[in-house]
Amino acid sequence: MKYNLAKIKQFLGFYLLRFCALIIIAILAFILWDIISKGMQVINWEFLTQKPRNGMTEGGIWPAIVGTFWVSVVSVVFSVPIGMFTAIYLNEYARQGRLIRIIRMAIRNLSGVPSIVYGLFGFALFTLMFNFGLSVISSGLTLGLLTLPWTITASEEALKTVPLAYREASQALGATKWQTIKTNVLPYAVPGMLTGSVLGLARAAGETAPILFTGVAFFWPILPGFPKLLTQQFMALPYHLYILATQHHEILKVRPLAYGTALVLITLIILMNSAAVWIRYRFRKKYK
């Protein structure tokens, strides 16, 4: 009898756990379904390629797409090299010691700093102190700092997958540390590091709080050419969604446009994340 009770408990218990997982999947499915079904209705060529018109009640979101693209690029160009070099130091050069412990602690803490605090920091440092003003550069650098812990961690993961024997073989032949890293470690780790940077790109594209005070604009349809654009204010997809959802004077009228913006944003992010997963998958298969 007692045996049976235990069995029933196990049966119910496992169902409870399965139910937890199902709820989470249901939440995600609902979010995606809601945004895709309502967002699809406004998505067309015009929505993707035109500027907003008539107080943002008509037209498209092209400037926001361009803005999000450029801040993300600036952030990745800034954070990926530093992230890679830091990972190389931590994984290849560093021996256990005080400095390493402090660096690792700093990285862990940075990954926990709230995005709005990065926003304030970027505002005080880049916008005001360095006098970059409200611009793509200020915002991009702020986002770069925010994504730095992620790029470091991803790069380190990539370096760890390279077998120790590759390094030992090179050093046994008399190669120096840097020669070993250059010829026997990096070529195998770069695809994995790429994954990290794509993930960083996806994260930077979705963040709103860090760009609030550093350069994003309510309405900025002017799109100058490449270098000039970096010093100007910009529109961004997440901020555009925030404006359409909360700050617009005709909030019900622009709701479909908000759904469209949300759909474009999550599509971009899911595409980038899938690309990262795909690169990682290919890479693992190759070196196993």
Place this chain on the structure above:
Amino acid sequence: MTDKKKQKVVIRLFKEKIIEKFFQANGIFSIIVLLGIFSLLLIEGWPAIKELGIAEFLFNPKWNPTSFVKESYGILSMVVSTLMVTIGAMIIAVPLGIGCAAYLSDVASRKTREIVKPIIEILAGIPSVVIGFLGIIIVGPFLAKLLHTSNGLNAINGSLLLAIMSLPTIISISEDAITSVPKVYKEVSYALGANKWQTLLKVTIPAAMSGVIASVMLGMGRAIGETMTVLMACGNAPAFPESIKSSVRPITSTIAIEMGETVQGGLHYSSLFVVAFVLFFMTFLVNLVSDIVLNKYQKVKR
């Protein structure tokens, strides 16, 4: 060895040293950024602390820096709002997250796990502004109907959304912790006649406890620092929250709303940096606790 060869070796070694220093400098950059954030918040916040005193921030019950009669700078109402929304989120997310983690590590088949894990990664990737948007459009009206309030933008709404945002963190780290419990522990339990469920409850989860606690702390840190969701879904009334049904304005929302309206160098500007410092400190503490717990757990495992 000839002199020329010797010279070559010396140059080589010198080059190596410089390359190492270059990588080291990049590592140190992270420390500089963390110290930079810490000190810049202090420097910019210092004028307000000097002029108003810490007591004004901590004990004045009201936050109203733009009042025409008498400005007040009490941060208590927003700290309470942040804690309220965060604790609410944890009440929802902790059982769900740990349940899901236990399911993935001990119940699900390998194939299910390979499908569910990417799904959770997708959830982690959804931007906070999108979650906040759905909070306004879907959760809000639903709560308004349920609670008979004029709108559903309140602390409960924020808690629900923050629960969704912190779930991926809790699940992935808990799952790692539960999976890395040594197999021997379970086998001993089975050998004593316990079934899988009893083993999970009485052996595996307790053994993974520190990792699970760390995951909860990290999820909590994420909820405390989350800006856009609470800004959009909590209603933003700057008063002291009366109940979980009232509209609240957590620390992050206050900074997001007011920073744009301040005059640079003014008292309001400076006081917002004090507020940000408090937020920074709160998340720092939460992360520190998770760090300590996780370290302990790694030592036990060895």
